[in-house]
């Protein structure tokens with residue numbers, strides 16, 4: 168299962184693309200150019216990219232309120248994502264969903280979600296559909312450490328286990344649910360331990376190590392495709408930004424943040440690429456520039472796109 | 488009178504009730520150290536400690552369910568559900584447990600839970616964080632439904648809700664948190680089930696709730712400039728509803744417009760209209776008008792969201808259709 172250089176470079180590019188996308192959203196949000204709430208994925212890029220690099224066309228992902236990274240890792244257009252965040256008609260949801268609800272069912276992206284923990288049973292359902300349709304597809308659900316305290320987590324894992332569904336549950340343990348640190352919201356250190364209660368494999372990996380995430384999810388996806396049922400993977404990581412843009416982060420220390428910034432998954436993977444001799448610094452710099460250009464043009468696309476016409480207000484409530 | 492924001496008024500009511508009664512405690516997501524997602528519970532943990540201002544995991548079922556159990560066992564919990572939309576994930580605890588317990592137990596239980604939550608559009612929060620779901624709760628016997636529109640009402644009604652022995656859902660509006668207004672000094676309560684005439688007038692009765700009260704007052708101001716005097720009534724509690732104040736007003740004006748931010752279809756405006764049609768038909772000189780949101784989820788994009796929320800112009804137009 169050795170990855171080719173091209174595949175690894177593409178994974179690097181995806182992580183950078185997420186980082187640049189998020190940094191730009193933070194910037195335009197602070198300038199008051201976009202409404203609503205935004206929850207950024209900076210620092211967690213290795214999880215989305217490591218997992219989604221194992222997926223193919225017939226597969227599904229379900230995401231969270233922090234969904235930009237998952238969308239980009241799944242291959243969504245940054246133009247349409249940015250336009251959605253700006254509330255424009257060319258956005259993925261015609262501007263009706265915004266940051267928290269970006270989705271593209273055709274792409275196998277069942278949506279970011281405003282309801283914490285809502286994605287787990289949805290992913291179980293998509294996995295069930297794939298099994299029913301016998302198309303070899305799997306479903307992946309991303310969710311947070313804090314979401315693992317919701318009833319949906321427990322019910323979805325149990326159901327998927329007894330039905331042997333082709334689903335992978337990916338816990339992004341960034342150690343906080345808004346202001347609640349993991350030690351305050353649950354009495355376990357590893358969310359993966361909960362797998363035992365449902366009779367499925369559970370493992371904990373370093374969520375800032377792209378290859379570790381890739382390999383663990385590759386195994387889990389294989390298991391799922393082989394009809395062996397669900398896996399719970401916990402990725403230990405950290406969000407560099409506040410819970411939402413504008414969060415004063417009174418609940419965590421600057422020192423803690425700086426420690427984690429040193430463990431940046433992108434820098435770490437870049438170092439690995441250099442070390443393995445797969446790329447030179449100039450090559451990495453070039454990717455960086457390309458990514459910056461791509462996001463600049465996404466911003467341009469979003470700004471140019473018109474706002475939706477008022478007649479859109481009552482459209483799409485039902486199928487025609 | 489003191490000048491306070493809606494948010495500060497709610498904070499003051501919580502503080503005073505907690506000082507007065509040691510069985511009152513707060514629980515919810517990020518209500519302690521963080522001070523609440525909208526800053527409403529800020530500082531309370533400093534005064535009352537983590538035992539009475541409890542940060543919970545993301546477990547709405549357990550927040551609601553444990554509050555109901557604790558209430559039946561002698562405490563006065565004030566749980567917070569961050570957005571009313573999230574009530575959808577703990578409805579059994581509210582509808583089938585809290586609302587039914589006293590009746591099913593033959594009148595032998597008290598469930599003094601005051602559930603605080605937040606409704607409303609207007610901040611680009613989109614379809615899962617902007618709903619006005621009060622009609623769900625008014626359809627449920629055993630529950631009281633409170634929707635304050637001003638800082639003074641918010642304070643007095645919350646104190647009354649906490650002292651009430653029944654389950655109460657206290658629905659705040661996120662756009663109102665920053666609104667300032669006069670608030671009486673010291674402790675006071677406003678009885679649940681008592682409407683307030685926010686502006687007297689003889690030509691038309693406008694009943695408006697929560698954020699819409701302010702739009703209705705602005706509309707009344709504009710109408711007054713054209714010689715039309717609207718009487719603007721805020722029911723303040725939807726269940727129990729003070730239908731007498733509404734019927735008396737319609738007896739005087741002969742015309743009724745009901746305004747709420749919730750989707751018009753199946754909204755509480757239908758209930759008010761039906762009561763007046765049943766019990767005050769003879770007073771009416773014109774059909775009853777309802778102003779509410781269109782039958783669609785709340786959109787994200789600013790122009791769509793603005794078109795979604797009923798505004799002054801729609802209220803003025805409704806009034807004029809009756810005259």
Ligand SMILES: Cc1ncc(C[n+]2csc(CCOP(=O)(O)OP(=O)(O)O)c2C)c(N)n1
Pocket residue numbers: 231232233281282283284310311312313314315339341342343344345410516545547569573576
């Ligand atoms: C059912 C529900 N409860 C509460 C919230 C409010 N809320 C949004 S995100 C969040 C924290 C989620 O933490 P976690 O699952 O760990 O994900 P993270 O934000 O760390 O990525 C909360 C409490 C919500 N959106 N839905």
